[in-house]
Structure formats: C-alpha cells, structure tokens
Amino acid sequence: xxxxxxxxxxxxxxxxxxxxxxxxxxxxxxxxxxxxxxxxxxxxxxxxxxxxxxxxxxxxxxxxxxxxxxxxxxxxxxxxxxxxxxxxxxxxxxxxxxxxxxxxxxxxxxxxxxxxxxxxxxxxxxxxxxxxxxxxxxxxxxxxxxxxxxxxxxxxxxxxxxxxxxxxxxxxxxxxxxxxxxxxxxxxxxxxxxxxxxxxxxxxxxxxxxxxxxxxxxxxxxxxxxxxxxxxxxxxxxxxxxxxxxxxxxxxxxxxxxxxxxxxxxxxxxxxxxxxxxxxxxxxxxxxxxxxxxxxxxxxxxxxxxxxxxxxxxxxxxxxxxxxxxxxxxxxxxxxxxxxxxxxxxxxxxxxxxxxxxxxxxxxxxxxxxxxxxxxxxxxxxxxxxxxx
Numbered sequence: 001x002x003x004x005x006x007x008x009x010x011x012x013x014x015x016x017x018x019x020x021x022x023x024x025x026x027x028x029x030x031x032x033x034x035x036x037x038x039x040x041x042x043x044x045x046x047x048x049x050x051x052x053x054x055x056x057x058x059x060x061x062x063x064x065x066x067x068x069x070x071x072x073x074x075x076x077x078x079x080x081x082x083x084x085x086x087x088x089x090x091x092x093x094x095x096x097x098x099x100x101x102x103x104x105x106x107x108x109x110x111x112x113x114x115x116x117x118x119x120x121x122x123x124x125x126x127x128x129x130x131x132x133x134x135x136x137x138x139x140x141x142x143x144x145x146x147x148x149x150x151x152x153x154x155x156x157x158x159x160x161x162x163x164x165x166x167x168x169x170x171x172x173x174x175x176x177x178x179x180x181x182x183x184x185x186x187x188x189x190x191x192x193x194x195x196x197x198x199x200x201x202x203x204x205x206x207x208x209x210x211x212x213x214x215x216x217x218x219x220x221x222x223x224x225x226x227x228x229x230x231x232x233x234x235x236x237x238x239x240x241x242x243x244x245x246x247x248x249x250x251x252x253x254x255x256x257x258x259x260x261x262x263x264x265x266x267x268x269x270x271x272x273x274x275x276x277x278x279x280x281x282x283x284x285x286x287x288x289x290x291x292x293x294x295x296x297x298x299x300x301x302x303x304x305x306x307x308x309x310x311x312x313x314x315x316x317x318x319x320x321x322x323x324x325x326x327x328x329x330x331x332x333x334x335x336x337x338x339x340x341x342x343x344x345x346x347x348x349x350x351x352x353x354x355x356x357x358x359x360x361x362x363x364x365x366x367x368x369x370x371x372x373x374x375x376x377x378x379x380x381x382x383x384x385x386x387x388x389x
Contacts (some may be wrong), residue, residue, distance in 0.1 A: 063272030199232030280360030
C-alpha cells in the first residue's frame with residue numbers, strides 16, 4: 001500500500017472542518033495529547049442509530065476511559081457495557097441510565113458492586129458463572145431484579161481472522177451439555193433467560209449476518225420468553241465495505257425476520273470502535289532524527305497502539321511527496337514503530353508537531369507501561385467550545 005501522506009503540520013487542524021483551533025492553543029499544550037471532537041462523536045452515534053435502528057444503544061466502557069467522554073455519551077445513549085469493578089465505577093460516575101455487566105471474570109466482588117450500582121442486566125458466560133450468580137443471590141438481598149442474559153457462541157465457522165463465531169473463547173455453545181445444564185440450573189432457581197448476547201468480533205460481510213439471523217431465529221423459537229437480543233459491537237468493517245442504504249436494508253430485513261418469530265424482541269447494539277474511533281486526533285512532537293531522515297516522536301506505538309494504529313493525517317496542500325521516512329516511538333523497544341515507510345513532503349524538524357488519526361477508541365484504554373510513558377493531556381471540543389481535561 002502506498003502510504004503517501006498529505007499533511008504533517010498544524011495547518012490541517014487549523015483549516016479542516018474536523019477541528020478548528022487557534023495556533024496558540026495547539027502550540028501551548030505539551031504533547032502527546034488527544035483532541036476529541038464531540039460534535040463529530042455525536043454525529044457518528046446518530047448516524048449509526050439511523051442506519052441500524054436498534055431499540056437500545058449501549059457504549060462499551062472499555063473503548064475509552066475518559067471521564068468526560070462518558071459524561072457526554074451518557075446523555076445520548078441508553079446505557080453502558082461494563083466488565084470490571086473500575087468500569088462499573090466509571091459508568092456510574094458518568095450517570096449512564098442503564099448498565100449491562102458482561103465479563104469472563106465474574107466474581108462475588110463484581111456482583112456485589114453490580115448489585116449495589118443496580119446493573120440492569122448480567123451476562124452468564126458459563127455454568128460456573130451461573131453457580132456464582134445463584135450462590136450470591138441466595139445469600140444477599142437483591143437491590144434490583146437484574147435481567148439475566150446468556151453469552152452464546154454462534155455455531156458457524158469463518159475464514160476471517162477477526163470474525164470468531166464458533167471459534168470464540170467466550171460464551172456457551174448452544175444446545176451443548178453446558179447450555180442444557182445452565183438452563184436447568186436457572187429454571188430450578190426460578191430465573192428466566194431474558195436476553196441473548198452474541199459478540200462475534202467483526203460482522204465482516206452480509207453473509208455472516210445471514211448466518212447469524214438463522215441462528216437467532218432458531219433461538220427465538222426455542223426460547224419463547226426471550227425479550228432482548230444483544231448483537232454486541234464489531235460493525236466497523238461493514239461501514240467500510242457497504243453503503244449506508246445497503247447496511248440499513250440488511251438490518252431491516254434481519255430484524256423483521258426475527259420479529260416474525262417473536263414480535264416482542266428488542267435489539268441492542270454496542271458499537272464502541274465504530275462510534276468513538278474517528279472522533280479523536282493524536283498530537284505528537286518530533287524529538288529526534290535518525291540518519292537525518294527517520295524520526296522519533298514522543299509517543300510509543302508499543303505502549304498505545306495495540307488494537308488501533310493511527311495514521312498520519314493527510315495534507316490539504318502538499319504536492320510533491322517523494323521523501324520516504326519511518327517514524328519511531330519513544331521507548332527502548334527496537335520494534336516501536338509508529339508509521340513505517342510513509343511518504344511526506346518534508347521531514348519534520350525537531351520540536352515540530354505532527355498529527356495521527358483515528359485515535360478516539362482503544363488508545364487510552366489499552367496500553368502498556370514501558371518506561372511509565374503516558375498521554376499527558378486531552379482536549380474536548382463541542383460546538384466550538386474547548387474543554388481541557
């Protein structure tokens with residue numbers, strides 16, 4: 001792939017419709033920092049809702065650990081997906097209307113906090129988790145009456161490495177002995193399964209969606225008291241491959257066919273990456289050069305780019321981009337590479353800022369701690385007003 005980049009300086013941010021900041025603001029903030037455009041974030045959210053038309057839209061807290069981001073999203077979504085004690089605290093602090101607990105690490109301590117913070121829905125990943133839940137509620141007063149959801153594997157295979165289906169390590173295989181044992185255990189304790197939760201990685205194409213539809217039609221027929229189906233996240237690939245109308249028509253048909261089996265079913269989606277990814281821009285500075293060509297910047301790809309690797313923002317003015325450089329991160333790790341063999345119109349000078357995107361999801365929430373390097377600052381822009389962290 002030819003990674004020819006069309007911009008590396010402040011002019012992109014100053015002139016683009018994505019972000020508009022005064023020079024002195026951009027120049028005064030120590031790098032590295034992330035700029036979040038909350039108007040863009042809200043636009044993403046509303047576009048996804050208008051296309052997929054879910055009954056409920058939840059945000060997975062794990063996609064971003066910024067308190068301000070979640071304070072904002074809590075006002076525009078139906079709830080949050082949480083997986084740990086810390087994520088329950090963050091979601092509660094943000095005042096999300098509803099919490100859905102889904103974790104492979106279900107413990108008594110997590111259930112205590114989920115009960116205290118009134119989580120509305122709790123996923124069960126295994127027979128062991130079902131036993132933990134029943135044991136806890138047998139000896140503790142329920143503050144609320146949570147809906148119980150089963151995390152299920154989809155019993156199909158996929159050739160795509162990001163679409164796990166039956167290969168997922170999470171969840172219970174439908175109609176397996178474990179599934180039957182869980183249903184029997186819950187029935188003995190007067191607990192009904194009200195929700196089915198699937199999360200397959202990436203919905204890579206419409207063929208996968210068709211397979212999932214058939215699977216969910218069968219489940220809905222077999223479990224007539226089911227109230228909700230949580231489709232999880234993983235919609236980013238679809239929005240990159242297909243038009244809005246193609247996606248809208250596919251999900252309209254998908255939902256209608258399931259509703260023909262049970263007209264009371266409500267649909268939940270949790271698209272963290274798709275919602276947040278493009279709302280953030282990462283600003284870094286050139287701190288050194290190698291052989292008068294390649295450069296080192298003050299961010300570590302090894303520390304921060306595990307799930308998402310932002311690219312240099314394109315230029316709106318450069319014409320001749322004939323210089324190939326590699327941009328390295330700031331740790332002692334030899335393979336700490338931010339961008340490899342990218343073409344630029346000029347080699348950045350030491351102290352010059354460059355910008356990378358997308359950086360709105362899975363940057364500040366997934367990181368290593370080599371040398372204790374951190375992203376030092378965050379900015380938030382909404383309707384022309386700038387907020388600092």
